[in-house]
Amino acid sequence: MPNKPPALPPRAELGSNREYLPTSGNAGYVVTHYALELDYRVSNNRLAGIATITATATGDLVRFSMDFAGLTSNRVSVNGVAAKKAVETLQKLTITPAHAIAAGSVFTVVIRYGGAPAPVKSLWGEVGWEELEDGVIVASQPCGAMTFYPCNDQPGNKATYSFQISAESTHHVLANGRLTSRVPRASRTTWTYVTDEPVASYLVSIQIGRYREVALSRDPVPQFALIPATLTSNALRDFADQPRMLALFERCFGPYPFTQYTVIVTDDELEIPLEAHGFSAFGRNHIDGQGGSERLIAHELAHSWFGNSLTLASWRDIWLHEGFACYAEWLWSEESGGPTADASVKQHWRRLNALPQDLVLGDPGPELMFDDRVYKRGAIFLHVLRRELGDQAFFALLHSWVAENRFGSVTTAQFVTAAEFYSPAPLTTLFDTWVFQARLPKLPTD
Numbered sequence: 001m002p003n004k005p006p007a008l009p010p011r012a013e014l015g016s017n018r019e020y021l022p023t024s025g026n027a028g029y030v031v032t033h034y035a036l037e038l039d040y041r042v043s044n045n046r047l048a049g050i051a052t053i054t055a056t057a058t059g060d061l062v063r064f065s066m067d068f069a070g071l072t073s074n075r076v077s078v079n080g081v082a083a084k085k086a087v088e089t090l091q092k093l094t095i096t097p098a099h100a101i102a103a104g105s106v107f108t109v110v111i112r113y114g115g116a117p118a119p120v121k122s123l124w125g126e127v128g129w130e131e132l133e134d135g136v137i138v139a140s141q142p143c144g145a146m147t148f149y150p151c152n153d154q155p156g157n158k159a160t161y162s163f164q165i166s167a168e169s170t171h172h173v174l175a176n177g178r179l180t181s182r183v184p185r186a187s188r189t190t191w192t193y194v195t196d197e198p199v200a201s202y203l204v205s206i207q208i209g210r211y212r213e214v215a216l217s218r219d220p221v222p223q224f225a226l227i228p229a230t231l232t233s234n235a236l237r238d239f240a241d242q243p244r245m246l247a248l249f250e251r252c253f254g255p256y257p258f259t260q261y262t263v264i265v266t267d268d269e270l271e272i273p274l275e276a277h278g279f280s281a282f283g284r285n286h287i288d289g290q291g292g293s294e295r296l297i298a299h300e301l302a303h304s305w306f307g308n309s310l311t312l313a314s315w316r317d318i319w320l321h322e323g324f325a326c327y328a329e330w331l332w333s334e335e336s337g338g339p340t341a342d343a344s345v346k347q348h349w350r351r352l353n354a355l356p357q358d359l360v361l362g363d364p365g366p367e368l369m370f371d372d373r374v375y376k377r378g379a380i381f382l383h384v385l386r387r388e389l390g391d392q393a394f395f396a397l398l399h400s401w402v403a404e405n406r407f408g409s410v411t412t413a414q415f416v417t418a419a420e421f422y423s424p425a426p427l428t429t430l431f432d433t434w435v436f437q438a439r440l441p442k443l444p445t446d
């Protein structure tokens with residue numbers, strides 16, 4: 001039966017991603033769905049997996065590669081036929097199918113693999129699958145997804161997922177998407193999750209630990225927390241305001257993009273919290289019962305709109321995630337009786353003004369991709385844009401930006417076009433000085 005290609009996601013921008021992550025991502029195809037069957041033993045960190053990957057060839061393929069690191073592939077087939085060759089080298093699994101794949105056709109790759117998963121070193125520290133004291137955390141941004149499944153690891157290639165994960169019944173397993181079944185068998189339990197929306201591979205995450213599930217709110221979407229028993233009362237105090245944050249962000253950005261939101265608190269300390277598709281992970285050090293991490297709770301929640309629903313096509317546009325999430329922190333601060341957004345902007349502008357001005361917001365380079373100046377300057381710029389457009393037009397812009405690009409891939413150029421639609425005057429100079437030049441512009445005077 002001839003395969004009818006599905007609508008393709010936006011063409012992955014291999015070119016610009018190469019500058020930021022030279023070895024991540026693969027040419028010649030786009031993945032549309034990953035079905036991952038994972039059998040994991042917390043007791044000895046052993047993983048056995050079967051990845052069934054549906055992809056569409058963007059050119060004629062005699063051979064193709066996938067990102068894959070630290071694990072061993074056992075058997076590989078393409079369209080049900082054993083692939084001739086599969087070798088792992090330089091964090092790549094290279095697959096040569098028995099029959100060449102024609103451009104435009106849909107094909108299925110099945111890879112059986114296993115081993116002891118471990119994080120990989122990167123320019124930004126260790127990323128990927130990481131054993132905790134008594135469980136697992138996966139923090140993949142930007143290039144760690146390959147530590148637990150073979151993938152086309154570039155943010156422009158978003159795909160849907162299903163997960164079937166078995167682990168010890170003593171532990172809770174969380175993955176992206178909706179939990180569709182949880183089947184205990186003797187000492188092990190199989191958890192099935194399905195995503196309804198396409199997900200970028202760096203946002204794919206699995207969390208395993210001894211957690212209690214607590215419902216935080218049902219309105220406007222169900223919100224849950226997975227918390228170690230000893231941290232429950234403090235965590236519930238710390239997350240008490242999250243429903244109000246979500247309500248504020250819905251007013252500012254539009255409806256929460258997904259069907260539910262979960263926060264998880266690991267029993268280990270984490271350097272920083274991190275966002276994943278549909279949930280965020282915090283460390284025990286972020287919980288104090290006194291709202292000490294309120295800013296971070298707001299920040300991670302805001303990534304649901306900026307990062308998880310609207311995902312950068314290329315890492316150079318990281319400010320489209322971090323600048324917006326940081327501005328959301330300041331909006332929440334004002335809403336909750338803290339410093340106003342305007343006061344936050346002035347304070348952080350003064351601090352940035354005293355720091356080296358060698359960073360271009362719209363293309364910071366891989367070393368400075370997660371530099372705090374990207375976050376703060378991005379947020380300050382959004383406030384400047386708000387002042388330029390006026391509140392009504394600015395928030396209309398954010399609503400339409402979020403709605404029109406829901407679950408898609410975005411670029412700075414698209415945001416410029418979207419903003420100009422709401423401005424009576426050209427915004428070229430404003431974007432040029434704030435986003436494309438290193439020197440920090442002055443704030444507009446009152």
Ligand SMILES: [Zn+2]
Nearest residue numbers: 299303322325
């Ligand atoms: Zn962030």
